[in-house]
Amino acid sequence: MAQLDIVDVGHSYTPGAGEKQWALKPLRLTFEAGKTYALVGPSGCGKTTLLNILSGLVKPSQGQVLFDGADVTALPTKARNIAQVFQFPVIYHSMTVYENLAFPLQCRRWDKARIDAKVHQVAEALDLDDRLGQPARRLTADDKQLISLGRGLVRDDVAAVLMDEPLTVIDPQLKHSLRRKIREITEQFQPTVIYVTHDQYEAMSIAQEVLVMRDGQAMQQGTPEQLFEAPSSAYVGYFIGSPAMNFLTLDRAHQEFTLGGRTLAVAWDIPESTSEVQVGIRPEYVKVVTEPGPNTFAARLRGVQDHGPQRVLEIDVAGQPIKAKVPREDGVPAIEEFLVHLPRAKALPYSDGYLVLQS
Numbered sequence: 131m132a133q134l135d136i137v138d139v140g141h142s143y144t145p146g147a148g149e150k151q152w153a154l155k156p157l158r159l160t161f162e163a164g165k166t167y168a169l170v171g172p173s174g175c176g177k178t179t180l181l182n183i184l185s186g187l188v189k190p191s192q193g194q195v196l197f198d199g200a201d202v203t204a205l206p207t208k209a210r211n212i213a214q215v216f217q218f219p220v221i222y223h224s225m226t227v228y229e230n231l232a233f234p235l236q237c238r239r240w241d242k243a244r245i246d247a248k249v250h251q252v253a254e255a256l257d258l259d260d261r262l263g264q265p266a267r268r269l270t271a272d273d274k275q276l277i278s279l280g281r282g283l284v285r286d287d288v289a290a291v292l293m294d295e296p297l298t299v300i301d302p303q304l305k306h307s308l309r310r311k312i313r314e315i316t317e318q319f320q321p322t323v324i325y326v327t328h329d330q331y332e333a334m335s336i337a338q339e340v341l342v343m344r345d346g347q348a349m350q351q352g353t354p355e356q357l358f359e360a361p362s363s364a365y366v367g368y369f370i371g372s373p374a375m376n377f378l379t380l381d382r383a384h385q386e387f388t389l390g391g392r393t394l395a396v397a398w399d400i401p402e403s404t405s406e407v408q409v410g411i412r413p414e415y416v417k418v419v420t421e422p423g424p425n426t427f428a429a430r431l432r433g434v435q436d437h438g439p440q441r442v443l444e445i446d447v448a449g450q451p452i453k454a455k456v457p458r459e460d461g462v463p464a465i466e467e468f469l470v471h472l473p474r475a476k477a478l479p480y481s482d483g484y485l486v487l488q489s
């Protein structure tokens with residue numbers, strides 16, 4: 131498995147049209163060997179373009195693609211030694227499940243015993259071991275896609291496994307277990323995986339690192355925890371997490387920040403020249419409390435959404451709408467006006483849509 135580096139890679143499908151036409155704005159990225167990465171973002175943000183640049187399907191307008199330090203930018207897909215899994219299963223219907231999994235290894239002239247051991251290992255990980263003798267054409271679309279995944283993961287000599295929305299055809303009921311299976315398999319076999327999805331849950335549950343994209347730009351790369359706890363922009367705060375992160379506009383006098391006339395006790399040091407400051411706080415950290423104290427603010431209940439084991443309270447604080455995600459057993463505040471606590475450690479400063487970094 132290889133480390134993949136993107137060095138000042140940018141791409142425009144309309145060469146010569148200028149910067150505004152970038153499908154992928156020039157960027158530098160490193161995908162470390164043996165890790166699983168998700169590229170996530172809305173339709174048209176450049177995920178597939180980046181994946182296709184890695185696979186060699188698209189030659190970038192500028193920059194270099196390195197596999198373990200070797201420049202592969204000019205190499206075609208076939209010469210890059212990668213495995214690809216697409217939205218729809220790519221399998222041989224005339225072959226059995228076993229033959230489908232063994233085929234890429236036979237092509238690489240592995241000996242029979244080694245192929246047999248590997249096929250059984252991967253089939254077991256995918257829960258396909260009881261169906262190895264079945265003709266692949268008889269399988270459901272879900273199981274066919276499992277074989278596609280298996281074929282991608284069976285070769286441990288590939289530089290990387292590139293997956294483009296591989297769970298699109300999967301029954302929603304099965305998606306959850308398949309995500310878990312992909313996570314288990316990648317932990318077991320440790321391939322370098324680049325996984326494209328527009329679904330934040332999929333990205334956060336499968337990948338060790340997630341790259342959030344917007345308009346051909348990498349907005350933030352980090353672990354699921356980093357993206358949740360410290361979004362570097364309001365965009366990432368909105369895109370990751372459900373409901374989205376709350377943003378409340380503050381009044382300020384030098385380094386004193388207030389909300390509806392009450393002080394928000396935070397240890398921020400924000401330049402005076404910084405325009406409008408907002409506090410960003412995840413709905414999970416907004417707590418309904420009964421006793422006034424530091425960082426408690428008067429709140430008014432506007433509505434309640436039922437999210438199964440949790441409830442989302444729609445609240446007004448100082449005339450601004452926010453949401454609180456609370457365990458179901460906490461119940462709904464019995465009165466329309468109550469207090470919410472915004473914990474200092476979870477309150478982050480934003481200005482002009484970006485996190486204001488603290489020294």
Ligand SMILES: Nc1ncnc2c1ncn2[C@@H]1O[C@H](COP(=O)(O)OP(=O)(O)OP(=O)(O)O)[C@@H](O)[C@H]1O
Nearest residue numbers: 143153154171172173174175176177178179180328
């Ligand atoms: N072959 C192409 N020719 C011209 N423009 C293209 C081509 N492929 C993609 N684009 C444009 O490049 C931009 C990025 O598209 P890309 O397919 O990489 O995004 P994406 O995030 O993968 O979206 P989706 O999830 O819809 O596939 C979009 O504006 C798209 O319209």
